[in-house]
Each structure stands twice: as C-alpha cells, then as structure tokens.
Amino acid sequence: MRIVMIGTGYVGLVSGACFADFGHHVTCVDKDKSKIDALLDGRIPIFEPGLDALVEANVEAGRLSFTLDIAEVLPHADAVFIAVGTPSRRGDGHADLSYVYAAAAEMAPLLRDGAVVVDKSTVPVGTGDEVERIIAETSPGLKFSVASNPEFLREGAAIDDFKHPDRVVIGVNDDHAEQVLQEIYRPLTRNESPILSMSRRAAELTKYAANAFLATKISFINEIADLCEKVDADVSDVAKGIGLDSRIGSRFLQPGPGYGGSCFPKDTLALLQTGQQYGAVLQIVQSVVDVNNRRKMAMGQKVIDAMGGDVAGKTVALLGLTFKANTDDMRDSPAIDIAKALQEAGITVRAYDPEGMETSRAVIEGLTYCENSYDAMTGADAAVIVTEWDAFRALDLVRAREVLNDPLLVDLRNLYSRTDVEKQGLRYVAVGR
Structure with missing residues (x-):
C-alpha cells in the first residue's frame, strides 16, 4: 500500500x-x-x-x-x-x-x-x-x-x-x-x-471513552490514596487488593501526582464539550477532571508541608519534569504545577530530568537545571521524585543523605519503601502511605 x-x-x-x-x-x-x-x-x-x-x-x-x-x-x-x-x-x-x-x-x-x-x-x-x-x-x-x-x-x-x-x-x-x-x-x-x-462515529467516541476511563482509574486511586493517609492504611496494599480482581485490573492504579501528557487532559475536556453539545451529562468525567486539577495543585503543598511549612529561602531538588518516564513530553505535566507552587512559596528549585530539561525550558521559568540527580540534591532541603524514571528507582540513598542539606525524600511515585529509606537516615514522605 x-x-x-x-x-x-x-x-x-x-x-x-x-x-x-x-x-x-x-x-x-x-x-x-x-x-x-x-x-x-x-x-x-x-x-x-x-x-x-x-x-x-x-x-x-x-x-x-x-x-x-x-x-x-x-x-x-x-x-x-x-x-x-x-x-x-x-x-x-x-x-x-x-x-x-x-x-x-x-x-x-x-x-x-x-x-x-x-x-x-x-x-x-x-x-x-x-x-x-x-x-x-x-x-x-x-x-x-x-x-x-x-x-x-x-x-x-x-x-x-x-x-x-x-x-x-x-x-x-x-x-x-x-x-x-x-x-x-x-x-x-x-x-x-x-x-x-x-461506524466512523463509534470509532471517534471509542478513543475518548477509553482515555476517560483510564483517567478515571487514576483519579480514583489518588482519592483512595488520600483516604489511606487519613486512616493509616497503605494504598499499595489496597491497589493490589482491588487490582487482582479481573473485573478491575491492576493497570493505572498507581497513585501519584496526577495525570498529564498529550492525551488525558485534552481528551477528557473535549469529551465534556461533546457531552454538552449533544445534551448528555458526563458527571463522572467532570469529576475526574476536577479531581486531577486539584491533585496537581495539592502536590506542591504536600512538599511544603513535609518541609515544615516555613520554606521561604529554602531549596528543593525536583527529580523528574516530564509527565511520565521514557518521553520528553512536558504537556500538562504535574511538575509544572509543583514547580510553580514551590517557587511561589519562595523556594529555589533545582531540577533534573533524563530527557525533559530542554523541553522544560520553554514551559517553566526560573529553574536551575542540573547535570544529574546528585547535582540537583546538593545543598537542597528536600528531594522530590515527580517522574518514575528508572534513573530515580535506585538512587544511592547514602550519597543522597550526604549531599542534601536536610535529609528529606518526598516520593510522589512510591518508588521506595519507607523501611529502606529510613534505614539510610532519611525522612520519607510518600503518597497514600
């Protein structure tokens, strides 16, 4: 052909x-x-x-x-x-x-x-x-x-x-x-x-319906993660417990800082507009959008709270800028809202991403871009994992503790276990744990 x-x-x-x-x-x-x-x-x-x-x-x-x-x-x-x-x-x-x-x-x-x-x-x-x-x-x-x-x-x-x-x-x-x-x-x-x-119209709708459903799973598990923090439960256990149900499935049940990228944000909005155009109320999709918007804005405050609240003049190492690993895509990345929230609180942000730093320069102003994870953490008052890059899954935690000004790791992707991190002398804050 x-x-x-x-x-x-x-x-x-x-x-x-x-x-x-x-x-x-x-x-x-x-x-x-x-x-x-x-x-x-x-x-x-x-x-x-x-x-x-x-x-x-x-x-x-x-x-x-x-x-x-x-x-x-x-x-x-x-x-x-x-x-x-x-x-x-x-x-x-x-x-x-x-x-x-x-x-x-x-x-x-x-x-x-x-x-x-x-x-x-x-x-x-x-x-x-x-x-x-x-x-x-x-x-x-x-x-x-x-x-x-x-x-x-x-x-x-x-x-x-x-x-x-x-x-x-x-x-x-x-x-x-x-x-x-x-x-x-x-x-x-x-x-x-x-x-x-x-039919052509059914195919057009199938794409939007699929992305809206996956976005729903993400927003759902993020809300459950918030509840887990209140009731002293581990969201990882809950996600596994429901994900093994064949009717639910385990994919897209990883809690984090909210969804971003080229598809979910714009496709859920477009689906809502289609619903309005044809007089169909898509209340669940609207809730998913609202939950995700609040989620991304709340993550910056989560970091500030972990640092004790009085953060003016402090420094944070942001590990990961892209909306997910293995891409240089910054579109609607949670890192954008997190970085802006930290900057508005008077925090200096040092950042490292394996592929996204060049793209980030056109999206986020005022970041200090670093050569690697440890360069970003040097002198920082907290390290924050935003994107689940492999480069952040096996950090030398002893070295991290040594270069950080304050040994605090905020893990927004739950890449580590609390026991492993605290064993190396760092304080650990995760999502839904």
Whole structure:
C-alpha cells in the first residue's frame, strides 16, 4: 500500500515508521521545514525509545521518506492519514480542529479516485463527517472514503503498542474503506490482534471513552490514596487488593501526582464539550477532571508541608519534569504545577530530568537545571521524585543523605519503601502511605 502520513509529530512519525516496517511505502509530510530537514538528516525531533533505529532502517530500505511537498506524493496515495495536532482550544476546552480541516481542504484537489482519508488524530464525534464535506465540496465528483482509526499508543512504549496492540479500531461507513484498512493492518493478524470494525462515529467516541476511563482509574486511586493517609492504611496494599480482581485490573492504579501528557487532559475536556453539545451529562468525567486539577495543585503543598511549612529561602531538588518516564513530553505535566507552587512559596528549585530539561525550558521559568540527580540534591532541603524514571528507582540513598542539606525524600511515585529509606537516615514522605 502507498500511504501518506500528514504530520510528523508523535502519532504521525511513530505510525508512519511502523507502517513502513510492515512493508508499506510511507511518505510523511509536514509543513515544518525544521522537522523535515531534521528527519532527512537522520535526526528524530522527539524522544521515543527505539524510534531512531526504526526510522533509520526503513529509510535505508526505501520504504519511508519525508517531504514538504504534499502535491508530489498525494496523487499516488491509496490511503492518507491525518495525524496533526488537536490541542484544547483556549478558554472552552473544545478540541481545536483547525489543523485537521486545513489538511482536508489542502488534500482535496490532489486525491485520486478511490483514496481513503483516515483520521488518525484524536477528534470528536462528527469530525469525519466534516472532513468528508470539505473534500466533497472542494472536489465534486471525486470518489473517496473517510475513515476513523484512533491511536492507542503509550508514550515510551509506542512501537510495541503499535505492533502488538490490544486491538485496532477502524471506523468506516463503506466497504471500500474497510477493505483498504484491513489490508493496511493485515500484518497484525499474525499476532492475532483483533481488528474491530464499527461506524466512523463509534470509532471517534471509542478513543475518548477509553482515555476517560483510564483517567478515571487514576483519579480514583489518588482519592483512595488520600483516604489511606487519613486512616493509616497503605494504598499499595489496597491497589493490589482491588487490582487482582479481573473485573478491575491492576493497570493505572498507581497513585501519584496526577495525570498529564498529550492525551488525558485534552481528551477528557473535549469529551465534556461533546457531552454538552449533544445534551448528555458526563458527571463522572467532570469529576475526574476536577479531581486531577486539584491533585496537581495539592502536590506542591504536600512538599511544603513535609518541609515544615516555613520554606521561604529554602531549596528543593525536583527529580523528574516530564509527565511520565521514557518521553520528553512536558504537556500538562504535574511538575509544572509543583514547580510553580514551590517557587511561589519562595523556594529555589533545582531540577533534573533524563530527557525533559530542554523541553522544560520553554514551559517553566526560573529553574536551575542540573547535570544529574546528585547535582540537583546538593545543598537542597528536600528531594522530590515527580517522574518514575528508572534513573530515580535506585538512587544511592547514602550519597543522597550526604549531599542534601536536610535529609528529606518526598516520593510522589512510591518508588521506595519507607523501611529502606529510613534505614539510610532519611525522612520519607510518600503518597497514600
């Protein structure tokens, strides 16, 4: 299959490289010249484990290429995937679909008869209808299909998720679109990955429903963690006790500083807006959003309380800036709210993250960036683990105690046991324990 991927962001680049690895001929298109120049030069603009090697191998094999010129490649495409950003619109939480609709308008006069246009971006219910209308009005008489194929990729494990998915969801309103997408994903049938075919609108909603449900599990266990602290119970025991129930499952039951990233925050807001648009009250989703917002703001105060409350002039070592490990993504990271709360209390923040410091510079002002964990902790009055990077799972606690001005470890990811930390002479504050 000849595939064009519009957008070389996280979803577009990972999907394009994986499709090429399946044996398809893929061209990734972007308007950002700096991105295309970097990719042509062999440089990957995002951090994702294994992506650089995957891109390099498929470029060398002649199956993956990059261009700024959409007119050069679109007329030959069997399928065109739209993988552009759909950020939350300022002020109202609606998904900003301007990039999706602009892509539809630009591709319309270039499509060949029989082409299938696929929304890979996360888009609200009815977006496919509008994409179809735009193309039909721009190119009357063109025979084409519009489908939905939402992605379910975890940052940090995206390649494995793409090649060994729990399921592939394709939303189609005609047989031709289904046949094309079934052929594109046919290599996955060897892994016995189920390919679920449904209506286009059902597929669009499936993505939002999945992310809202996972966000619900996170907010739920964070509230239970707060209760555990009040009643002298360990949330780790509670999470294991309920997670072993096959009806519940153990994933996304790790308490922490709240969810962030490119998906959950904007997708829950967009789902709420869809509910309002169609007159459906989504009270649980609204509560999840509210709980998470309070959670991220409360974590800064948790650190301040652990330090005794009188913190003006003190220093904190912030270990981790990205919203999760194995990514450089800072979007809606809890570290942003934590750092700002500490700074507003008069605390100097020294920070270290294995991959996120360059991204962080554009998001958080006033941080002192350090070379490693121990550099960040040197002279600090507390060390705070914000992100669950492997680099923070086996800290030399003796060395940490020696370089810290005050031997306090605030572990917002519960990476350590209280016994191990206190045995090395540090005070330990965790979540839900």
